Amino acid sequence: MKLGEGVEAAIHCAAMLAGVDGNSTMSGAAMAEAFGLSPSYLLKHLNQLTTARILESVPGPAGGYRLARPAERITLLDIVLAVEGREPAFRCGEIRQRGPTKLDASAYVKPCGINAAMLKAERAYRTALAEAKLSDIVADFMNDADPRTVAASCAFVERRQRPQKVPVQSSKA
């Protein structure tokens, strides 16, 4: 049982994007640089997050990514499922009905108990992930991490985030 390394990248990127101001964005290249990752491959994962509506993307120069909703409403489960897929880790191959003694299909309508037990454990896993909000991750980082890393991280965001053009305003505000 292994998670792809894209999960780590995706969570770190989402946490970094939680630090950008307002509707500013950060380019995939900037994040790849921040974490020493392959830019072209990281884009794949960021794209998965965009497809899952966890991130929003803005094309064009000064474009990039930002969170699609507040960090309080993004969980680690959202990110893990977006990157790893929604299928359970345990895939029941129904080997119970593959032997030479296989019976009529009607004998297997009740679900396999082994599958049920494995899925139950997986539900516990997902529940725990769903309880971990991105905002918690960020808050813990700000509070507990070494101040130097916090400062460096904030400085990077400050330097590389890009304000977006304000949608045309009818100046009657």
Added chain:
Amino acid sequence: MKLGEGVEAAIHCAAMLAGVDGNSTMSGAAMAEAFGLSPSYLLKHLNQLTTARILESVPGPAGGYRLARPAERITLLDIVLAVEGREPAFRCGEIRQRGPTKLDASAYVKPCGINAAMLKAERAYRTALAEAKLSDIVADFMNDADPRTVAASCAFVERRQRPQKVPVQSSKA
């Protein structure tokens, strides 16, 4: 995140071995046949269970496998760890310190909060697996499964299990 299919095979085999009498055994070939699996590959997984002291193996004709301890003291976690390895699914690559802004190593002594959150969820998963005893799996199967499958399974065990030679007895009992 995916579990190898060896896990399914291993659990089914363990559950079947829970049904053999006393210290009788069942050969790997018999179990491969029961579940329609490749015998040579199944042996690898059974061997992992033996190494983990979940099963005992007996060489020679009439040899095979049996549980190394009562099914009440074997959990799904035991089996999953034996087959999949003990490393956590989430492997922290410490990408937080891989960027161009990397600081002195002393800035990273505190563990990565993302890693901590992921491992916490994994602990919940393992706890749930540890609560699932092999004896429960077997009992649920006996009680809830289609009677035809229960009968077929018991018949197979009855037919293919092999009694072991009794260790030489000093007849003073």
Added chain:
DNA sequence: TTATCATGGATAATTTTTATCCGCAATAAG
């Protein structure tokens, strides 16, 4: 018009998983 950026497809490199084979040691049975 130009340069930057995300997107999607195609493709390749690498690693992991799955599977097979063979020689070996153990051992029950003839």
Added chain:
DNA sequence: CTTATTGCGGATAAAAATTATCCATGATAA
């Protein structure tokens, strides 16, 4: 003692998944 069966371990191969790169495209800010 011989033979046949079984698990064990290593070597190896086949298949699949993961990781990574590249390029053409469309969007858009400057």
